[in-house]
Amino acid sequence: GAGVSQTPSNKVTEKGKYVELRCDPISGHTALYWYRQSLGQGPEFLIYFQGTGAADDSGLPNDRFFAVRPEGSVSTLKIQRTERGDSAVYLCASSLKGEVLTGELFFGEGSRLTVL
Protein backbone atom coordinates (compact mmCIF):
# COMPACT_ATOMS: atom_id res chain seq x y z
CA GLY A 1 0.00 0.00 0.00
CA ALA A 2 0.97 3.64 -0.28
CA GLY A 3 0.56 4.57 3.37
CA VAL A 4 2.32 3.80 6.64
CA SER A 5 1.63 0.21 7.62
CA GLN A 6 1.67 -1.01 11.23
CA THR A 7 1.43 -4.58 12.47
CA PRO A 8 -0.16 -6.07 14.40
CA SER A 9 -3.23 -3.86 14.55
CA ASN A 10 -4.13 -5.43 17.88
CA LYS A 11 -1.98 -7.22 20.41
CA VAL A 12 -3.10 -8.69 23.71
CA THR A 13 -0.39 -9.95 26.00
CA GLU A 14 0.17 -10.85 29.61
CA LYS A 15 2.10 -8.79 32.08
CA GLY A 16 5.80 -9.57 31.94
CA LYS A 17 5.83 -10.71 28.32
CA TYR A 18 7.95 -9.30 25.47
CA VAL A 19 6.26 -7.49 22.59
CA GLU A 20 7.39 -6.26 19.17
CA LEU A 21 5.47 -3.74 17.09
CA ARG A 22 6.38 -3.18 13.48
CA CYS A 23 6.16 -0.07 11.30
CA ASP A 24 6.62 0.01 7.54
CA PRO A 25 6.91 3.67 6.46
CA ILE A 26 6.07 5.22 3.13
CA SER A 27 8.72 4.26 0.60
CA GLY A 28 11.47 6.86 0.41
CA HIS A 29 10.62 8.56 3.70
CA THR A 30 13.83 9.01 5.65
CA ALA A 31 12.28 10.17 8.90
CA LEU A 32 10.29 7.82 11.15
CA TYR A 33 8.53 8.56 14.43
CA TRP A 34 6.92 6.54 17.19
CA TYR A 35 4.20 8.02 19.38
CA ARG A 36 2.05 6.47 22.10
CA GLN A 37 -1.58 7.42 22.66
CA SER A 38 -3.43 6.51 25.83
CA LEU A 39 -7.21 6.54 25.98
CA GLY A 40 -8.60 10.06 25.89
CA GLN A 41 -5.20 11.67 25.44
CA GLY A 42 -3.22 13.11 22.59
CA PRO A 43 -0.22 11.22 21.18
CA GLU A 44 2.97 11.33 23.21
CA PHE A 45 6.36 11.38 21.45
CA LEU A 46 8.60 8.36 22.00
CA ILE A 47 11.44 8.33 19.46
CA TYR A 48 12.50 9.78 16.11
CA PHE A 49 14.76 8.16 13.49
CA GLN A 50 16.55 9.93 10.68
CA GLY A 51 17.73 7.09 8.47
CA THR A 52 19.06 4.21 10.58
CA GLY A 53 19.95 6.21 13.65
CA ALA A 54 17.78 7.34 16.53
CA ALA A 55 18.11 11.12 16.40
CA ASP A 56 15.99 11.68 19.49
CA ASP A 57 14.89 8.96 21.93
CA SER A 58 14.06 11.32 24.78
CA GLY A 59 10.43 10.18 24.88
CA LEU A 60 11.09 6.52 25.66
CA PRO A 61 9.68 6.12 29.18
CA ASN A 62 12.32 3.70 30.52
CA ASP A 63 14.85 1.08 29.47
CA ARG A 64 12.17 -1.54 28.84
CA PHE A 65 11.42 0.29 25.61
CA PHE A 66 13.75 0.06 22.63
CA ALA A 67 13.36 0.75 18.92
CA VAL A 68 15.47 -0.13 15.90
CA ARG A 69 15.55 0.72 12.22
CA PRO A 70 18.51 -1.30 10.91
CA GLU A 71 18.15 -0.60 7.19
CA GLY A 72 16.60 2.84 7.35
CA SER A 73 13.15 1.64 6.37
CA VAL A 74 11.11 -0.72 8.59
CA SER A 75 11.24 -0.01 12.30
CA THR A 76 10.45 -2.24 15.26
CA LEU A 77 9.43 -0.98 18.69
CA LYS A 78 10.33 -3.51 21.36
CA ILE A 79 8.87 -3.61 24.85
CA GLN A 80 10.33 -5.92 27.46
CA ARG A 81 8.61 -7.10 30.65
CA THR A 82 5.36 -5.44 29.69
CA GLU A 83 3.30 -3.74 32.40
CA ARG A 84 -0.42 -2.91 32.46
CA GLY A 85 0.49 0.77 32.15
CA ASP A 86 2.01 0.07 28.74
CA SER A 87 -1.48 -0.50 27.33
CA ALA A 88 -2.06 2.13 24.64
CA VAL A 89 -2.18 2.66 20.91
CA TYR A 90 1.31 2.91 19.46
CA LEU A 91 1.40 5.16 16.42
CA CYS A 92 4.09 5.30 13.80
CA ALA A 93 4.57 8.20 11.38
CA SER A 94 6.98 8.98 8.58
CA SER A 95 8.00 11.98 6.51
CA LEU A 96 10.42 13.01 3.81
CA LYS A 97 13.18 15.04 5.38
CA GLY A 98 12.37 17.90 3.08
CA GLU A 99 8.73 17.85 4.03
CA VAL A 100 9.42 18.49 7.67
CA LEU A 101 9.03 22.15 6.84
CA THR A 102 5.48 21.57 5.65
CA GLY A 103 4.67 19.93 8.97
CA GLU A 104 3.03 16.92 7.46
CA LEU A 105 3.66 13.64 9.21
CA PHE A 106 1.97 10.61 7.65
CA PHE A 107 0.57 8.41 10.40
CA GLY A 108 -0.28 4.73 10.38
CA GLU A 109 -3.46 3.40 11.96
CA GLY A 110 -1.63 2.28 15.05
CA SER A 111 -1.05 -0.91 17.00
CA ARG A 112 -3.37 -1.28 19.96
CA LEU A 113 -1.51 -2.99 22.82
CA THR A 114 -3.41 -4.44 25.76
CA VAL A 115 -1.46 -5.83 28.68
CA LEU A 116 -3.54 -8.04 30.98
Added chain:
Amino acid sequence: SQELEQSPQSLIVQEGKNLTINCTSSKTLYGLYWYKQKYGEGLIFLMMLQKGGEEKSHEKITAKLDEKKQQSSLHITASQPSHAGIYLCGADRWGGAQKLVFGQGTRLTINP
Protein backbone atom coordinates in the same frame (compact mmCIF):
# COMPACT_ATOMS: atom_id res chain seq x y z
CA SER B 1 -1.07 20.76 33.71
CA GLN B 2 -0.90 20.13 30.00
CA GLU B 3 1.63 22.00 27.86
CA LEU B 4 -1.15 22.40 25.34
CA GLU B 5 -4.70 22.97 26.48
CA GLN B 6 -7.55 22.36 24.07
CA SER B 7 -11.07 23.62 24.61
CA PRO B 8 -13.67 22.44 24.62
CA GLN B 9 -12.84 18.80 25.33
CA SER B 10 -15.98 17.76 23.50
CA LEU B 11 -18.45 19.55 21.29
CA ILE B 12 -21.82 18.57 19.84
CA VAL B 13 -23.22 20.77 17.09
CA GLN B 14 -26.11 20.66 14.68
CA GLU B 15 -25.20 19.99 11.08
CA GLY B 16 -24.77 23.25 9.23
CA LYS B 17 -23.64 25.23 12.28
CA ASN B 18 -20.28 26.91 12.71
CA LEU B 19 -17.89 25.97 15.49
CA THR B 20 -14.53 26.91 16.97
CA ILE B 21 -11.91 24.83 18.79
CA ASN B 22 -9.11 26.51 20.72
CA CYS B 23 -5.57 25.44 21.52
CA THR B 24 -3.47 27.35 24.06
CA SER B 25 0.21 26.89 24.81
CA SER B 26 2.04 28.02 27.92
CA LYS B 27 5.12 28.68 25.78
CA THR B 28 5.93 30.34 22.46
CA LEU B 29 5.94 27.89 19.59
CA TYR B 30 7.97 27.38 16.43
CA GLY B 31 4.90 25.90 14.80
CA LEU B 32 1.37 24.79 15.53
CA TYR B 33 -0.17 21.79 13.76
CA TRP B 34 -3.74 20.65 13.46
CA TYR B 35 -4.59 16.99 12.90
CA LYS B 36 -7.86 15.09 12.74
CA GLN B 37 -8.35 11.55 14.02
CA LYS B 38 -11.23 9.17 13.53
CA TYR B 39 -11.74 6.14 15.75
CA GLY B 40 -9.41 3.32 14.77
CA GLU B 41 -7.55 5.44 12.27
CA GLY B 42 -4.33 7.35 12.23
CA LEU B 43 -4.00 11.10 12.35
CA ILE B 44 -4.73 13.10 9.22
CA PHE B 45 -2.78 16.33 8.74
CA LEU B 46 -4.96 19.42 8.30
CA MET B 47 -2.58 22.38 8.35
CA MET B 48 0.47 23.96 9.91
CA LEU B 49 0.91 27.53 11.14
CA GLN B 50 4.30 29.09 11.82
CA LYS B 51 4.06 32.84 11.65
CA GLY B 52 2.36 35.00 14.23
CA GLY B 53 -0.95 36.21 12.84
CA GLU B 54 -0.96 33.54 10.15
CA GLU B 55 -4.26 32.17 8.90
CA LYS B 56 -4.81 29.18 6.62
CA SER B 57 -7.91 27.63 5.12
CA HIS B 58 -8.70 24.24 3.64
CA GLU B 59 -12.20 23.75 2.32
CA LYS B 60 -14.46 24.82 5.20
CA ILE B 61 -11.78 24.71 7.89
CA THR B 62 -9.80 27.80 8.87
CA ALA B 63 -7.02 27.94 11.43
CA LYS B 64 -5.30 30.98 12.91
CA LEU B 65 -2.21 31.49 15.05
CA ASP B 66 -2.16 34.56 17.26
CA GLU B 67 0.56 37.21 17.09
CA LYS B 68 2.37 35.89 20.14
CA LYS B 69 2.32 32.35 18.73
CA GLN B 70 0.81 30.89 21.86
CA GLN B 71 -2.79 30.33 20.86
CA SER B 72 -4.51 28.89 17.83
CA SER B 73 -8.13 28.48 16.85
CA LEU B 74 -9.71 26.10 14.37
CA HIS B 75 -12.99 27.23 12.86
CA ILE B 76 -15.36 25.06 10.84
CA THR B 77 -18.01 26.74 8.76
CA ALA B 78 -21.31 25.03 7.93
CA SER B 79 -20.35 21.77 9.64
CA GLN B 80 -21.05 18.43 7.96
CA PRO B 81 -21.15 14.86 9.30
CA SER B 82 -17.76 14.27 7.65
CA HIS B 83 -16.24 16.80 10.07
CA ALA B 84 -16.94 14.53 13.05
CA GLY B 85 -13.88 13.17 14.81
CA ILE B 86 -11.16 14.16 17.25
CA TYR B 87 -9.21 17.31 16.50
CA LEU B 88 -5.69 17.48 17.89
CA CYS B 89 -3.35 20.42 18.01
CA GLY B 90 0.36 19.70 18.10
CA ALA B 91 3.13 22.09 19.08
CA ASP B 92 6.66 22.25 17.74
CA ARG B 93 8.65 23.83 20.55
CA TRP B 94 12.12 23.12 19.23
CA GLY B 95 11.96 23.72 15.47
CA GLY B 96 12.00 21.13 12.68
CA ALA B 97 8.78 19.32 13.68
CA GLN B 98 10.64 16.15 14.65
CA LYS B 99 9.00 16.10 18.06
CA LEU B 100 5.47 17.36 18.54
CA VAL B 101 3.66 17.87 21.83
CA PHE B 102 -0.05 17.23 21.41
CA GLY B 103 -3.08 18.51 23.24
CA GLN B 104 -5.59 16.06 24.66
CA GLY B 105 -7.93 16.50 21.71
CA THR B 106 -11.43 17.84 21.11
CA ARG B 107 -14.12 15.31 20.25
CA LEU B 108 -16.53 16.76 17.70
CA THR B 109 -19.97 15.23 17.10
CA ILE B 110 -22.22 16.50 14.33
CA ASN B 111 -25.93 15.88 14.76
CA PRO B 112 -28.00 15.62 11.56
